[in-house]
Amino acid sequence: MTDPTLVQQLDFLDEIDKLKSVVRSSYIVDGSRFENSAEHSWHLALYALILTPYAGRDVDIARAIQMLLLHDIVEIDVGDHPIDLPTDWQEVARQEKQAAKRILGLLPEAQQVSLASIWQEFERSETATAQFAKALDYCQPIIQTLHNARDIPDHVEIVKENLTKGRATCLPARLPEAYHFAASKLGWEHEVIDADFLERLAFLVEVDKLKTVTRATKLCDGSRRETSGEHSWHIALYAWLLAEHAHRPVDVFRVLQMLLIHDLVEIDVGDTPIHGSFDAKAIALKEARAADRIFGLLPQEQGETLRALWDEFEAAESDDAIYAKAVDRVQPLSSNLATGGFSWVEYKVTPEQLETRVGVKVAKGAPALWALLRQRIDAWYDKNAALFATDEA
Known part of the structure; x- marks a missing residue:
């Protein structure tokens, strides 16, 4: 029998895929394009993890990360609003409340209440945790602008205005290190x-x-291939919301940390499509070298801690890592079901290959989840068998 709770959760996770199509007004650091709200949310969650020592004793980092993963989902309905444009912020707040009610309303009731509480706490910005999360939300676009490869003097002027008169005036009190860095870069x-x-x-x-970094999987609307940044955001939400279906009890905060960092090695190595042809040993060696370099950028203690967490994820032996690996495999399945089996058709993936390469790991970490998805996958293959017919002519 299908679990209605699980169906609701998967419907919600499919719906929030739309956040990957919400374009913001900040450039990614290489200046090639504007970032979207999903990858912005992933980056902010990572900011919270990395800057934990600067958070203050009253800040709950796990909750701050949840806030930042969740905070922009209302933009699916309302869109992003650049801070430099004339805006009726009271009307925006009203629309965002309506959006939160609709989107969170897709979830089972207990999760609706829990996530609404987290989102509202962030919006009110009254607790130390919410104030830290807000400070990161204000800080990240400033850092991206001041480090940008593109010459964007108009964006620099917006940064100056924000720091002196706008939302970022809170930074000297809430995250002084970030303020002093920005002031130094600006020559102040x-x-x-x-x-x-x-x-x-x-x-x-x-x-x-x-x-x-572009992946083989497409967005649920089929408009383009997703990036590894927005994928990392999405599977963090998957892991958080589906934890009750894990094979054994897991530490959700540890799993979230794993998934925030698990694909960072792709910066050096690129994405390796699971259904493609590749030398697994050679890829593993390249990824280990990438992990050495990337985590080596951090202060030694934190770098070693996160490197160990990445190694744990790769080994997939602990309960937390087994579940994290399962979730990493689940999100592309949902995307393929939404896009007419896009990468399954592209790579000519048979049901047997899908079971071996994906199903085994999902079933190990989240058996009930695989049971439901397997029903949907079997139905899809039955309906689309002609796409995989061998041409014997």
Whole structure:
């Protein structure tokens, strides 16, 4: 019997795929395009993890990460609003409340209440956790602008206005290291910036490149292939919301950390389509070298901690890693079901190959989830058998 709770959760996760199509007004660091709200949300969650030592004792980092993964989903209905344009912010707030009610309303009731509480806490910005999360939300576009490869003087002027008169005036109190860095880059100050903060910032700027890594999977609307940055955001939401279906109890916060960082090695190595042809040992060696370089950008203790977490994910032996690996396989399945089996057709994937390459891992980490998806996958293959017929002429 199909679990209606699981169906609701998967419907919600399909719906929020639309956040990948919401374009913001900030450029990604290489200046090639504007970022979207999904990859922005992933990047912010990673900001919270990396800048944990600067959060303050009253900040709940796990909840801050959840806030930042969730905070922009209302933009699916309302869109992004650049801070430099005349805007009726009260009307935007009203529309966002309606959007939150609709989108979160797709979930089972208990999760509706829980996620609404987190989203509302972020919006009110009254707790230390929400204020830290808000500070990161204001800080990240500033850092991207001041580190941008593109010459964007108009965006620099917006940064100056934001720091002196806008939302970012909170940074000296809430995240002074970020303010002093920005002020130094703008020539307003000449203070020596904390070396530990600069190392963490260099890492966060470097990993912006994950937004340029293209995957085989398409967005659910079929409009383009997704990036590894937005994929990392999406599977973090998958892991959070589907944790009750894990094979064994897991530490959701540890799983979220794994999934925020699991694809960073693709910055150096690129994405390796699971249904493609590749030398697994050679790829593993390249990814290990990439992990050495990328995590080596961080202060030693944090770099070693995250590298160990990445290794744990790759080994897929702990309960947390087994579940994280399962979730990493699930999101592309949902995308393929939504896009007419796009990558299955492209790579001529048989049901038997899908079972071996994907199903085994999903069933191991989330058996009920695989049981439901297998029903949907079997129905799709039955309906589309002609696409895989062998030409014997």
